[in-house]
Amino acid sequence: MSYDDITQQMEEQLPFTATQTLTDADETRRKICSGGCNRPVNVCLCDKIPQNPISTTTQIVILQHPHEQRQKLATVPVVKKCLQNCEIIVGRKLREGSSQTLDSLYHGINDSAQFDPIRRAVFLFPGTELMPSIEINEWRSSLNSTCTNGIVLIVFDGTWKHAKEMMFASLPFISKFATRVCFDCDFEVGGGTIYDSDLILKKEPFKGCMSTMEAVARALRVLEPSGGEIEAKLVEVLKSMVSLQACYLKTVKPRKKC
Template sequence: MSRPVCPRCQRPQPLCLCACISPRPSRTRVVVLQHTQEVRHALNTGRLAVLGLQNSELLVGECFPDLDAMITAAPRAWLLFPGPEAQPPQPLRGMNEVAQGAACETPLLIVPDGTWRKARKIVQANPVLHHLPRVCLDGGEPSRYRVRKTAEPNAVATIEAIVRTLSILEPDNDFNAVLAPFERLIAQQISAMGPEIYQRHHA
């Protein structure tokens, strides 16, 4: 018999993360394209990122026919995914437009979510993404994703990649609170496996 699951964070009720989630505003609209096989993953950080950002949306699938209209409607759009022409994100100009009462544009950041193989499938399956300028992160601090191993030395969780990118695009905003449920999730996983197993396989 399955345990009751929180309908919001999708964690088992005793491990609900909602108390850690305090949605933050952003000028940038974030759309996470989550591979179908990632939905029921115990460490679903793409979902946590969307829950932690007011101006965000989670789309699940592999092909997304509505992307074309979404990208066309945005004044600027980027794909957060590595590639030969990918560049580090740059701070948005006109950060004080809101304070001055001027109309503020809402750029779009599209983020494929899944393993590297699944994320590449999403990019390949949606030709409209091929023409977007790509942004990627240059190194930085090691990932806090202490319970998952990867062959990519600079790999970070989806929620970390989003927070780091937004922090560069919008340096006047503090997005650290978005990581709070992620930190709690990792602590839960370490507690569940016990200190000896964690030290042996992950420390």
């Protein structure tokens, strides 16, 4: 089964779609939970999302592609509800004026009187031979414990194609103050699907790819003093999202190769 086949089926089996003829069951699925998660009632996550957003020393800044706002499987709104220090910017590039947090870093680099050398920033994106990226654990181990206070984590939310476009468009701005970090990945191996992982909501393009929510969770495990606990809480919510979504998928068999 191809990437497009699996993704299309997932979209078709969502809790509701715009093309369905409405029945009483459809009307129920269209109801939005008013308890806090703002998701369809039959995939409500209110019992999983922390009542009090988790506080972190890390400031998370997520650039979300405009198309992702319309995706029913998006994890970013849930990340925002789970984490206290999380800022979402909808757009196609980061630039001066996008975020006060990033602007302070950008201008601080050029103003030694205002720049705080302890405050550092990283952006998550796999590297290439021409543009290498340092593995996030390796980057973290190069710092002492004091230097991890007030780190800014920048994440790009979109399809792989859109994420690359957003990252490259943002480079002239963020490269002034942020280091490119990554998790281990393999571009030569296909990514997983919801059928073989309890953390994947849709087909990933290659091994090592993950949802924005999982990426933030894995990064906070490395960056935060109590990162293991924070990661576990976020992963628990993500697993619940995947489990609920899986209820709306039909079991399919891969196409036979000719």
